[in-house]
Amino acid sequence: MKRREFLSSSLGLSAAVIAPRSARPQTSHGGAIEILFDEPIGRIAPEFHGQFTEHLGGCIYDGIWVGENSKIPNEGGIRKDLIERMRQAKIPVDRWPGGCFADSYNWRDGIGPRAERPVRTNFWADVPELWKAPDGPQKYEPNAFGTPEFMRFCRLAGAKPYVAADVRSLTPLDFYQWVEYCNSPAGTTTLARQRAADGSKDPYGVVYWGVGNESWGCGGNFLPHEYAMEFRRFTAWIPNYGMKLNLVGSGAGAGIDNPNVEWTRGFFEALAAKGKGMFKQMFGLSLHYYCFTTGKGSSIDFDVPDWYQMLWQADVMDSLLPKHWLAMGEIDTEHNVKLVVDEWGAWHRGPSIAPAYLFSYPPSLRDALVTGITLDVFNRHAEMLAMCNNAQMINNINTLFLALEDRFTVTPVYWVFDMYKAHRDGQSLRFVADAPSISYNYEGKNRTLWGLAGSASLHEKEKKLVITVVNPHVTEERQTEIVLRGASARSGRFTVLTDSNIHAHNDFDHPNAVHPAEGPASVSGSRFVWTFKPASVTKLEINLA
């Protein structure tokens, strides 16, 4: 059965096509999910689960970098707990050094003997919260963590490096030479010899390069056509040393009321003015979208309408991706360029774990659902995406980890990434859900949110289907009939992340407060019932007959 038929059925436009009404769960809170095996969408690249780490607040110092002489367990100055957890969640790629920081950063400050590196004013030092905070590496960048340390960190953690170049305040030659420092073969260039002196004779082989960041704002205040000119200048004749460089253009910053498609269209039109061959050399166009905080601005103190509004905001990603994709396709008609959502997440104002650690607060179960909703959206639009990077991995915004000196914890957001890694390399299948929608009132307006959403991936070799589902309702479970159109279940396992308290979160004293539960799932045949707990993210791993 095709999606259109299902939709018309779920909208009540024709006889029930999922199943006769009488055969569906007899509950006022029932839901229905269909997975259409004959409608593949695209491969779920591991890179959809990429991360982002910026010299911002406590992300680099002391999130990643604690120093070689620290009492905190470390591998060459890099926090050991972090490396171990990243390996466990198989973090595929990490973007660095910013963010806005990238366009004020001179990579040359971060190479050579550490003791001789200069101290600079950090891009974020002017943010009012930092005025009152004690002086330290969050305000005055010591450059102890530069390119050699970032590359070592990536190697230890098993992640690929994605480097954002400075377009606002450096030149194309600086970008050229940064690529040369990273990638020129051992012993060939002066910069290759410098790299060897910094600890790596062999090239780092960096393939992901961002050409600026938010070039419409902190990255230079450019107009789309001005940035197109910079993009051409920065990317013309960059040495590739036999590798394909994946160049990412700086894309739009979208909001809930403004997708900012004008940037995408304007940039692409200006690029095309010099010939559409440009698009063949470009790997991706970035897109940034944050779910800004609701209510009091706290990550852990919020009301039920704040909860729903935040989840509704996460769902905006579902319409943003096609909007930008369609605008790109008007000009790059072959869709050579894909979207790279290299900043996304739930962004609150506090409470920070330390005064200088900007945006470093404990994410709650609500942020776990934001994460599940967003990763499901990525799966459902797999054909449009090349990479996505959660902002940010440690001590920042939609963080997976919190670290303060010798204390460390994973957050509920970490567990969602850990659960969703089962989707990687699978074929995303059309996933359609139908459940009673939720009505709520936020800031005087009546609003609605869907009752269930999720995604599905087929892993043909393993004969396995992975389904992930978010139930946003704070109190109601959803007894749901799941129909596999084109396959049959033999056995399965579930993993569920939830809590009876929607404010639940992990902190240094309670690192396991929010933790997924797992077990065998009794699923069989092409039609079965599963009950999704309230306020939950669920994964079903199903062995197919």
Ligand code: AHR
């Ligand atoms: O992730 C924090 C900041 O948000 C980044 O530096 C910037 O690119 C965005 O505005």
